[in-house]
Structure formats: structure tokens, C-alpha cells
Amino acid sequence: MAVEHIVAQGAEHLVVHGLEWTSKELFTYPNEFIYWSIQIVMYPYMTGLVAGAFVLSSLYHVFGQQDLKTIARFSLVFSLALLPVAMMPLQFHLQQPLRGMNVMFTPHFTSAIAAFGIVFSTYAVIVLSEIWFVYRTFFVDQVQILKGKQGAVDRFKYYLYMLLSLGAFDLSDKAIALDKKAVKILAGIGIPVACFLHGYAGFIFGSVKANALWMSPLMPVIFIMSAVVSGIALCMLTYILIMEFKKWSAIIAKGKGDESVLVIAGAELDVITKTSRYLLGFLVAAISLELLDLIFRGYTAMKSWDILRSVMYGKDFINIFVLQYTLGNLVPFIMLLIPGVTIRRTFFALILVLFGVFMMRWNVVIGGQAFSLSFAGYMHYHMPIIPHNMETYKEGLFGALTVLATPFALLWIINKVTPALEHK
Amino acid sequence: MNCSRRDFIKNTFKTTLASALPLSAFKMLSPAEVKAYTGDSSIRWVFLVDTQKCVGCGLCVKACKHENEIPYAPPITRTWVERYVLMKNGQAHIESPYGGRDGYTDTKIRENEIPPEQIAKGFFVPKLCNQCKKPACVQVCPVGATYQTLDGVVLVDRKWCIGCGYCIMACPYGMRFFHPIHRVAEKCTFCYHRIKQGMKTACVQNCPFGARRIGNLKDPNDPVTKVIMTERVSVLKDEYGTKPQVYYIGLDTNVR
Numbered sequence A: 001m002a003v004e005h006i007v008a009q010g011a012e013h014l015v016v017h018g019l020e021w022t023s024k025e026l027f028t029y030p031n032e033f034i035y036w037s038i039q040i041v042m043y044p045y046m047t048g049l050v051a052g053a054f055v056l057s058s059l060y061h062v063f064g065q066q067d068l069k070t071i072a073r074f075s076l077v078f079s080l081a082l083l084p085v086a087m088m089p090l091q092f093h094l095q096q097p098l099r100g101m102n103v104m105f106t107p108h109f110t111s112a113i114a115a116f117g118i119v120f121s122t123y124a125v126i127v128l129s130e131i132w133f134v135y136r137t138f139f140v141d142q143v144q145i146l147k148g149k150q151g152a153v154d155r156f157k158y159y160l161y162m163l164l165s166l167g168a169f170d171l172s173d174k175a176i177a178l179d180k181k182a183v184k185i186l187a188g189i190g191i192p193v194a195c196f197l198h199g200y201a202g203f204i205f206g207s208v209k210a211n212a213l214w215m216s217p218l219m220p221v222i223f224i225m226s227a228v229v230s231g232i233a234l235c236m237l238t239y240i241l242i243m244e245f246k247k248w249s250a251i252i253a254k255g256k257g258d259e260s261v262l263v264i265a266g267a268e269l270d271v272i273t274k275t276s277r278y279l280l281g282f283l284v285a286a287i288s289l290e291l292l293d294l295i296f297r298g299y300t301a302m303k304s305w306d307i308l309r310s311v312m313y314g315k316d317f318i319n320i321f322v323l324q325y326t327l328g329n330l331v332p333f334i335m336l337l338i339p340g341v342t343i344r345r346t347f348f349a350l351i352l353v354l355f356g357v358f359m360m361r362w363n364v365v366i367g368g369q370a371f372s373l374s375f376a377g378y379m380h381y382h383m384p385i386i387p388h389n390m391e392t393y394k395e396g397l398f399g400a401l402t403v404l405a406t407p408f409a410l411l412w413i414i415n416k417v418t419p420a421l422e423h424k
Numbered sequence B: 001m002n003c004s005r006r007d008f009i010k011n012t013f014k015t016t017l018a019s020a021l022p023l024s025a026f027k028m029l030s031p032a033e034v035k036a037y038t039g040d041s042s043i044r045w046v047f048l049v050d051t052q053k054c055v056g057c058g059l060c061v062k063a064c065k066h067e068n069e070i071p072y073a074p075p076i077t078r079t080w081v082e083r084y085v086l087m088k089n090g091q092a093h094i095e096s097p098y099g100g101r102d103g104y105t106d107t108k109i110r111e112n113e114i115p116p117e118q119i120a121k122g123f124f125v126p127k128l129c130n131q132c133k134k135p136a137c138v139q140v141c142p143v144g145a146t147y148q149t150l151d152g153v154v155l156v157d158r159k160w161c162i163g164c165g166y167c168i169m170a171c172p173y174g175m176r177f178f179h180p181i182h183r184v185a186e187k188c189t190f191c192y193h194r195i196k197q198g199m200k201t202a203c204v205q206n207c208p209f210g211a212r213r214i215g216n217l218k219d220p221n222d223p224v225t226k227v228i229m230t231e232r233v234s235v236l237k238d239e240y241g242t243k244p245q246v247y248y249i250g251l252d253t254n255v256r
């Protein structure tokens, strides 16, 4: 009796997680579906961007790479904007999102996910305090400027900056030197933590022994490298967009030949060419590791290789070899190497790089579930496009787009308080 | 207000420390920590499946779905029966539609007629959670919502599971799924609510051919234990190192 009741009552809102977007082929176990879908693709992608953006800014702060000076500040602020977004896909993915905090209450440390909250908040604290030290002088200046002003907005801003300065108004040379030192130390600690944060995302996958595609000790390193690649690419891309916007506003205001326009354009190309060298370096590292992994699997040809090969060279061939390696890696690599780089060419190369890293995440997460644990069947993921309930929104195209759009909205807001691109 | 940053940092540090110390006196116990003390350590529940006896009627799957309130229509199930048909040319046809709950009465496999004269051998393999000694699912749960009792059964706390699905990914046997109504991880429990009261599991009780049996490995006089100790038995996928505790008689190399 009780059973019929439950079945009948549940029937109309019965959502079997995964059933809707999974199609099966040959023999798979009855409970197998694509349980980790688009949001789990977004999760390492977004954390990768955070980590990459931070590493880029630290290259300047720690190693004093002067050529990265302008973009360093920007990428630091951008990594703050990306920070909350690394959590978002996980929240979207949980079946019980309200219980997400349980991870902090009872972390179960044999699990690779358990420490995520701790690593993540450590990292957040580092980013926040670094930004505070970088911008403290600016906050204090603002407080001085806004001091006597009337008007609601100015008053609000005054109190905001007052609060942000945390009562540390000392602008003596000694204090500023101390700020600089603090930034350097924080950026220094930040690099390993950022790498750890992301390598750790790789570990979450690499340590799943049940999954033949994921299980590999190289996974964390591969994840770090591609994370840095994507982070640098995104920072460069956004930087180009903002600079182009500035250039065009200057052109509209002052005419095409004006000196300020030329200055902006020159500076932009300079920063971009220099940063792209770092991008290329990390790209080479990422690709070599991935190829090593692939060759090793083929050579050792363990039990799972038959099915892995049929997925990689057969079903997912387009995704892996055409979209990821060729379009996402090889093409932009050549585009950036050919001498005489222009902003436009770099722009398209960067979009391809970002796409390539996304495809890499996709091929790991979705590709890892493309075959059955029985090694005797396949599963296909059909991403929900038009949502018709919460589940298909969260784990569909629009959920992914929401996650993608958030950092830019945040950057826009944060940029109002701590201007990321001072052009001095 | 004139406080230097040094003071500020010092004070922040002090306050944090002062508030963290008394708070740490309260430790939150995860369900795993609390419930791991439940169960009887003089028992180790194990299962014995005799594939030679299984005829693929699917009554065990039906019984399990009813007993454990798993919605009947969708293909998800805590236990299932697989059909293997191996051809003389070496080809293997394997299936388990809806976990085999309706019984195997059709001669077709996935719409294909199987010519009987070309069949080399055919058999059925019932599957259920292996209640592993080193369960991968318990290892990966980030909140300790899935745990192992002292008598060896792996359970999920429906009130604490966050529904991340990590355990589903980690189980090499594909045992786990999300319960569509409770929206948390779900798995075979060896009918823990029944065996604790001295009853048999629903599947054991409903198998008309005695293909499924449950026993206590710590009791040398238990008939199941006797079989495991004295006869040739094997387990599924031992290469994953989870030390599965469902023993099989009559497995074949083709069994996945």
C-alpha cells in the first residue's frame, strides 16, 4: 500500500537524476547515467580561471616581471570576481544545495572534496588581503578626497572607503613600503595555494579509481597547466576588450589621430605581446602532459584500453582531436607564433584557447562517463537546452551561461570600488 | 580613530583565536562517526549468490523495489539481474533492461533475435551492493553521510547527504543512484531494517530457487559461511581493491 502511495504521489514530479539527458548504447548497468553533467564541467573550468588569473598577477608581484605590471593589477581584481563563481557550479549541481554547508561542519577528510571548503576559503582570504594591501593607498586617498563632500552618493562612498580602509590611514613611506612587502609575501603564498586549489580539482577526478579515464596521477598537473593557460587567456581577452573600449571612446571624443588614442593602442599591443609569451609556455606544458597521458595509456593497454580507445578514437574523436587539440590548441598556437601579431589575431587566438580548455574539461568530465563501468556499453550526454524544470535549468545550457556571466557582472561592480585599470 | 595596521592585525588575530577556542570545544559529529558505533561487531553480513540456480525470473528485483520503496517505473534499482548469452563465435550479448524486474521471457536481446543454434552458453547473474570491506563510496563522501556499520553494511544518511554524487562515481559496480523522491544517494542496504530483526532480505525471501542467501561470516556454523570457507567462490572486480563481500558460485570470465 505504502509503495503505491509513494509511486503515485511521486509520479508527477518524479525526477530521476540523469535519466533525461542520458542515452545508452549496448550493455550498461541499470543505475548508470551521466550523473556529473555540465556544471561539473564548469567547476574545474571556473576554478581554473581563478587560479590562472591569480598566478598571472603573482608573476609580477613576486618575480617582478615588469612586462606584466599593467595586467597584474587587473588580473588580481579579476580573480576576486571569479572567486565566488568557482563555488557556483557545485551549488547548482548538488541535489541538496541547502546542505552544502555540511562540508564545513563535518568534513570527512578521506574524501578529496572535503577539504575543498578549507582550501577555497584560505585562498579567498589570501586574494582579499592582497587586494586590500594593493588598494589601501587608494582607499585612503578616496577618503581624503571625499571627506568634506555632501550629497548622498559621496557620503555613501566616503563611508564605504572608510570601512574598506579598515582604519589604517597611515600613508607614510614606511607604511607604503610595508604594504608592498605584504603584497609580495601574499602573492608568494598565493601561487602554491592557487595551484593547489586547482591541482586539487584534478585530484578529485584523478583519484576516482572506478573511472578508467580519470584515474591518473598526472591529472592534477594537467589540470594546473591548463588552468594557468585558461586564466591567462581570459585575463588577456578581457584586457583587450576593455582597452578597445577605451580606445574607441577616445576616438569618439577626440578623433582618430589623437595622441591619446595612439598611446592606448601602443600600450595595449605591448602588454598583449608580452603576456602571450607566458601563455605559449604554459600551453606547451599542458599539451605535452596530455599527450604523455594518452600515449602511456595506449602503450600499457590495460583492460580498460579497448573501451577507452573506442571512445577517444571513435565516438569522441571530433570532441578530442578536432575541437580540443586542433582547434583549441594547435591553431591558436600557430596564430600566436607567426610573427607580427596583431590585436585582432590575438583576440581570436585567445577565444580558441579558452574554447580548447573548455573542451578539455568537457572531454574529461563527460568523456569519463561516455562508457559504462561494465566496459561493454556507452552513454551519451544530451545537454538540456530549453529548461522545463529546475533540474534542466541548473544542469543545462542556461545554468552554464549563468555561471559564465556572473564573473563579468561581479567585475563590473568591483571595478567601481577598486578600479582595476588605472592608466597612468 | 588611529590604529595602525599592526594593531589591527594583532587584534583581529586575538579575537579570532579567542572565539575559535571555545567553539572548538563543540565538535560536530558526522553521521559516519555517530552511526559507525551502531551494529553488532560479532556479525559480518555477507551474501552468497549461486548463479547456477538463477533462472532470471526477476522476482527478487520486484520484491526489492516494493520493500525499499524505489519508484517502480524508472530503471533505477538497488539490485538487478543480468542476462548473458555467449555465442559460438565468441560474441557476448549482455542485457539488464529495467534491472530484469519483469523476468527474461523474450528470446530477443535489444530487438535482435538470437539464433538458438549458435548459442554456446547462457546464464543469469544477480547483482547487489557488495558491502565492501574497503568501500570506495564511503571513502569519497565529503560529509561522512555514507558510512559502514560495525556489522559491515554500508548505509546512507538521508538527512545529511548533500547529493554531490561522488559516491555514485566512486563505486566500481555502479550500485548507487539518486533516489528520485528523497533526492539523496541511494543503494542496497541488505535490507538492514529486516536483517537486524532476524528476518531475511526481501530478495532472499522472494527467490523461489534459493539462488540468493545471506549469512554471517563471523559465525563458523552459518551455512553460508561454510560454503564460502569450503567451496570455490569468487567475487566481482577484485582489481579495484574494495574487497567486495558478495560471493558468487559459478561466475564466468565474461561477467562484468
Ligand code: SF4
Pocket: B128, B129, B130, B131, B132, B135, B136, B137, B138, B154, B170, B171, B172, B173, B174, B175, B176, B187, B242
Ligand atoms: S559495492 Fe559500491 S556501493 Fe556497495 S559498498 Fe562497495 S563501493 Fe560502496
Ligand code: SF4
Pocket: B140, B141, B142, B143, B144, B145, B146, B156, B160, B161, B162, B163, B164, B165, B166, B167, B168, B184, B185
Ligand atoms: S551523494 Fe551523499 S552520500 Fe554520496 S558522496 Fe555525496 S554526500 Fe556522500
